[in-house]
């Protein structure tokens with residue numbers, strides 16, 4: 001379980017996250033969504049431990065992030081975090097990179113070798129496995145970065161924009177299916193950001209909707225539609241994230257109908 005409790009984060013004096021609270025149950029797949037610049041990556045960075053909130057706390061399995069050396073070490077073993085612009089070494093091969101991450105997370109070598117083969121097959125990286133990462137395409141690097149989070153075999157996965165960065169349709173499909181299965185069948189707790197409503201509808205158990213650094217909704221996709229009074233998830237999310245946009249569309253359609261009525 002992840003508990004985010006009254007988290008505030010500032011860059012300089014500007015608050016970016018304002019009193020953010022929510023709880024992710026074990027085995028849930030939660031999507032964080034919001035307009036550009038609203039604080040999604042900042043929130044995931046706080047969860048991932050690369051940023052320290054100025055107020056509030058984040059706990060994994062009851063252990064607070066960045067509170068004690070032992071607690072933080074325990075969390076780091078259990079959490080794999082992938083930023084949207086993950087750094088990757090250029091002068092090691094894809095296979096070496098994955099094995100090194102497995103070792104870092106204490107995965108038995110024999111198990112890691114077998115898992116690496118399955119990951120390379122999953123992402124169609126077999127032909128590149130012994131090539132230096134510096135020669136990978138953008139999409140191939142993204143696939144390797146995602147494989148790097150899966151090889152860690154952690155009970156928590158935090159992935160910033162896992163479906164962006166040049167993934168091809170087969171890669172998107174692979175990531176969707178694997179994340180859903182990990183959450184549903186293995187009880188892995190997954191938190192991701194993605195702006196794509198179709199993916200949210202297909203994957204999300206619950207959605208954190210952020211607007212201007214605050215949580216405006218934390219609901220299932222069905223709950224989001226009900227809350228916004230819309231039958232489609234994309235309309236519901238737009239209404240919650242950009243209320244003025246939906247009001248503007250409603251107004252435009254009303255004006256058009258009344259003009260048509262007058263001219264008849």
Ligand SMILES: Nc1ncnc2c1ncn2[C@@H]1O[C@H](COP(=O)(O)OP(=O)(O)OP(=O)(O)O)[C@@H](O)[C@H]1O
Nearest residue numbers: 011012016034035036037038039040041042043193
């Ligand atoms: N290192 C930083 N220093 C100063 N301001 C920052 C820094 N990182 C992000 N910001 C600002 O904080 C706000 C939130 O940024 P963040 O990247 O968390 O948003 P986001 O919701 O992930 O955006 P996007 O959808 O565009 O990826 C933005 O206004 C951004 O300009």
